[in-house]
Amino acid sequence: MAALCAATAIIAVVVPFAAGLSVLGTVPMGLLAYRHRFRVLVAATVAGGIIAFLIAGFGGLMTVVNCAYIGGLVGIVKRRGHGTPTVTVASLIAGGLFGVAGVGFLLVFYRIRELVFASITANMNGIAAVLERISGLEMAAQRLRDDFATVLTYWPLLIIGSSIFSIGSVTLIGWWALSRVLVRLSGVPDVHKLDFVDSAEPVGPVPARFRDVRFRYDGAGKDALGPVSLSIEQGEHVAVTGPNGSGKTTMMLVLAGRPPTAGAVDRPGAVGLGKVGGTAVVMQHPESQVLGTRVADDVVFGLPPGATTDVDRLLAEVGLDGLAERDTGGLSGGELQRLAVAAALAREPSMLIADEVTSMVDQQGREALISVLSGLTKRHRMSLVHITHYNDEAASADRIIDLTGDGGSGDNVEMVSTAPAPAPTSAQTRRGGSPLLELKGIGHEYGQRTPWASVALRDIDLVVNEGDGVLIHGLNGSGKSTLAWIMAGLLTPSAGTCLLDGKPVSEQVGAVAISFQAARLQLMRGRVDMEIASAAGLDYFDHSQIVAALAMVGLDPAIGLRRIDQLSGGQMRRVVLAGLLARKPRVLILDEPLAGLDAASQRGLLGLLTALRRDTGLTVIVISHDFSGLEELCPRTLRLRDGAVMSAPTTAGGVA
Incomplete structure (x- = not known):
């Protein structure tokens, strides 16, 4: 959260005309103050302020501090159940304190005070000079000079008053906007959060x-x-x-x-x-x-x-x-x-x-x-x-x-089996189907031209036919997920081309559906039925389509009314697939689709995907560490090692 606030502060300072984006930095700080102790807000302010100062200087630091002040005040007031009167009083006090601090600073550093006052006076004289050139405004120009000189003699009151006004108005605007955001975020329960209880009782968790x-x-x-x-x-x-x-x-x-x-x-x-x-x-x-x-x-x-x-x-x-x-x-x-x-x-x-x-x-x-x-x-x-x-x-x-639902215990005979990794298929393993996805000389390097450059893929040539089923496997870090992102058009390769129907897939984002490895990061709505409707482009009020989508992945219709955060990891993965399959994509990429699924769910999902590939011509690309039961869904196998293909993949024409 601190890094997110620092990022918005840096953008607001570095990018021209982007100062208004700094208000976004109040959201993470407000959320921290709303959900956690005050020390968490302080730690985030220090961390975010240091990051912003190192990259964007003093302006970045002060932007983080301002975001922490507004977000922290709103979050704490909201958490304690208070309202606008409390925020108003707190903002007046804060404005007065900042004003007094500013006066004290200028009293001590009088040369800076003289420089600031000279700069402000020059600006006022410039405005007066412009007014004098406008017929009928000569008296107003002279009045501006005289009144400003008078006000400047009472500069401590001017600074305190302007500080109270500016900080008070900004705080009330932040309260009006941010409190509504926090109300919506409060409806997203962190149900799987570990509960820490600081007990004085001696530690003894077992038996x-x-x-x-x-x-x-x-x-x-x-x-x-x-x-x-x-x-x-x-x-x-x-x-x-x-x-x-x-x-x-x-x-x-x-x-x-x-x-x-x-x-x-x-x-x-x-x-x-x-x-x-x-x-x-x-x-x-x-x-x-x-x-x-x-x-x-x-x-x-x-x-x-x-x-x-x-x-x-x-x-x-x-x-x-x-x-x-x-x-x-x-x-x-x-x-x-x-x-x-x-x-x-x-x-x-x-x-x-x-x-x-x-x-x-x-x-x-x-x-x-x-x-x-x-x-x-x-x-x-x-x-x-x-x-x-x-x-x-x-x-x-x-x-x-x-845990079978009745609290019983005993041997579980319905569990997931492991299988040895299949050998890469030869060029003659599969024929038929027109070429759909073509990868030519694909290579990718993260952090190009930096000391942290890392090669993820090198010289990948692959043709995926329409209706094909391809399994991509390899050890962690072999480049499987990077290859999946390139095939989905979400990542432009450093070298080579990835074409869908002869056109760069990066220009057709969405044409290739992809299920990410971390299913929770792909779920954007608060409830299951809303998520499926949004992902598939369905009419939310046509519940029959949502029920059908849930049935495709073996989920009960009643789960449609549950919040996303109340689902297990396996259920989340199936909800993602329900939304993707309801879109009827031509190519479906599944990154670790079996992770977190029990044996029955794995069989049901694999049976569904196999039937879709066989009956509708759906092209399926699976990236998986689990190989049991994938033989029928994915007759072709591609093995990666250190970013390279261990054995030439097959193509429609039998040419690697």
């Missing part, structure tokens, strides 16, 4: 015993979890499984400290989220919890002062031996996840919760992560709760808890 626990999100029509009765014992490795929407992530939130809406959770002490000896959580997307710029810095980030940590030992334990000085921005997805595990272990937790940590990692990284996780309870005095869809991952646990 944890659930007694008829239920949880229902605000505004939801039914429970997201429960009733559940179970126990997590000290030193136990437990795998939690279940279909999408069964409450796995909700159970993680309750284990991490969120109070249930019914039932009780018995623990010997406090949850201690993030504290030494307490509860640590490793999430699905490591980018959201890796904060240090160096690997070693991230391991100890947030530890209490004076804490001693053997960073090298922890890194060696998770398979990152010798990477302590590496930049975290250069790590692969699997390496980032292992770093997140090391940072969690640095807190010596009594309970570690791993929530779908392998869903975005390639098969090699997945195996490395599982080998790390499966041995943690033997090397540390801790309990491990691993939430997963994969049967081989669950098999390494001491016990499996299957």
Whole structure:
């Protein structure tokens, strides 16, 4: 949020005639003040101010400070339930304080005062000179000179009065506009946020015993979890499984400290989220919890002062031996996840919760992560709760808890299977269908002509035929997602051309539909039915079309009335696909479409896509680490390694 405010401040200062954009910087600051403690606003102001000062100078710094003042005042007043009278009084006080500070500054630095007054006097004399040239305004010009000289003798009152007027008017305008924004943002619940409770009770998260626990999100029509009765014992490795929407992530939130809406959770002490000896959580997307710029810095980030940590030992334990000085921005997805595990272990937790940590990692990284996780309870005095869809991952646990909606536990026989990576197909594997998407000599380099330049793709030649099914796979960092963005026209390659029907695809954005790897970032509306209508261009009031779109991806029509943030990760992914498929695209690119989906959802989605490709001629390009069941949907296979094709892809004419 601080960087967002700093960016708007820099644009407002550097770009000509863009000063009005600075008002946008009040939104992130207002949101921070509205949702968090005052110290968060101060930290954001310092961070954003430093960034803006280094790039745009003193003007950028003051713009961030002004945004923090207006946004902070509005957010705090709104959070405490006050209104316009409070803002008015606060703005008058602030204006008076700023005015007094300005007077004190000019009293001390009298040479600056003389320079400022001389500049203002010159401007007034210039205006008077212009008025004198206009017939009939000679007296007005002289009056302007005389009155300004009189006012200038009372300059302290002038500065204080102008400060109160300017700051008061700007604050009231900001209140009028920003308070309405915050009201709308307040309707977007952060339902999956981890709840930190600073308790004076001694830390003791395990053993944890659930007694008829239920949880229902605000505004939801039914429970997201429960009733559940179970126990997590000290030193136990437990795998939690279940279909999408069964409450796995909700159970993680309750284990991490969120109070249930019914039932009780018995623990010997406090949850201690993030504290030494307490509860640590490793999430699905490591980018959201890796904060240090160096690997070693991230391991100890947030530890209490004076804490001693053997960073090298922890890194060696998770398979990152010798990477302590590496930049975290250069790590692969699997390496980032292992770093997140090391940072969690640095807190010596009594309970570690791993929530779908392998869903975005390639098969090699997945195996490395599982080998790390499966041995943690033997090397540390801790309990491990691993939430997963994969049967081989669950098999390494001491016990499996299957959330099937009735709170029962037992072996989950309906789980996702893994399969070995398929070999690249030969040129003769598939024929037929006219060429639709053509890539010729595609190469891409991030940060061109900078010290941070990085080659993502090199010399990619590919022809995708109409009605074709192509699987693109490779290790993390091999360039798969970059290639997907180029084929969708969202990224212009550094070299080569990407053509759709003979024309550059970058000039036809939207013609190729793409489902991003992080489904939540693609959902722009607050509710499911509104999202599908917006994404597909449907009439929102024609509910039959929305119901049909939901049915295509196996979602119940009732889910259309749910808020996006109340969905599980797998449900979000299917909502994205419902909106894209309802647009009836000619080419559909799916970046990790199976991540976060249970076995039944995977089978249903693959069956749907296979039928669409077979019956309607839909061209499907899949980027995936999961290969099980993809043989029929994607008869062609392209393998990338270090940005290059490992084996020549097939074309309609049998020529690579």
